[in-house]
Amino acid sequence: MRKRHGSYGFDAPWALVGLSFGALVLLALASVSFLLDILLAGIAFLFGGLYTLASAASYLYTTRRGKFAVWAGELERLKGDELLLDLGCGRGAVLLMAAQRLERGKATGIDLWQSKDQSGNREARARANAAAEGVADRVELVTGDMRDLPFGDGAFDAIVSSLAIHNIPDAEGREQAVREAHRVLRPGGLMLIADFQHTAAYEDTLRSLGVVDVRRRDAGWRFWYGGPWFGTCILEARKPAA
Known part of the structure; x- marks a missing residue:
């Protein structure tokens, strides 16, 4: 795949912002729960935050790199x-x-x-x-x-x-x-x-x-x-x- 020289933005940026914000909120709640010694809640919030953060990373990868790689293969038939x-x-x-x-x-x-x-x-x-x-x-x-x-x-x-x-x-x-x-x-x-x-x-x-x-x-x-x-x-x- 060739190096891209243009600027292509983000697909549905509101969705990416929502995932990122959600991950930060959950991780913050996990920290507060651990500080208050509420272990089960802290563990639940931690896993939820990491899961949401992974989703945000997947979204970011797709919109910036992944979709380009897929389309590069599809367009080879031209x-x-x-x-x-x-x-x-x-x-x-x-x-x-x-x-x-x-x-x-x-x-x-x-x-x-x-x-x-x-x-x-x-x-x-x-x-x-x-x-x-x-x-x-x-x-x-x-x-x-x-x-x-x-x-x-x-x-x-x-x-x-x-x-x-x-x-x-x-x-x-x-x-x-x-x-x-x-x-x-x-x-x-x-x-x-x-x-x-x-x-x-x-x-x-x-x-x-x-x-x-x-x-x-x-x-x-x-x-x-x-x-x-x-x-x-x-x-x-x-x-x-x-």
Whole structure:
């Protein structure tokens, strides 16, 4: 995996802050309990604090390193001449990794730029990151909703999305986003969606559209947001050739 030169922030920073604060509170309670000679409570708070601290460490690793390692492997299948679309590209973590492989292609990212989903999530930051990574000439950024993509049918050879579709609050909206992704993917094109929620529903939507070459798999420990209970799945699909 190449060294990253851009600034990519933290995924759902409020969650990381919550885990870290919770660990500190539990460890503080453990200290007070031991000082007051309340041993059982102190032991319980200590183990709870260490457990929560480990979860925070897992979350921090994933958002800063782990997800990049997983996506580096997923993107190895690109040939280098594709037109690729990243749904919910944020600051460009996956988009720009893909662009580095597209020496004869182009990477387009679309987002609504909401900072609650990622710290510092702004189009200007994504553009700055593209310049820092040396791929600004092969990257296009679009402000738009993945439920209503401003692209023609079959416009892209590959579509990726990392932890974005679940941010749509309603099931109907998430289904529409997957339908739109299918619409703008060319026949025979590849779709890769990483998410920690709703991937079974995404698969059901694709199968209802006639996609049979589709599978879900566990992305592994490097994509845990705090532990295996918040693991990420990769949905891989190939649109049927015309």
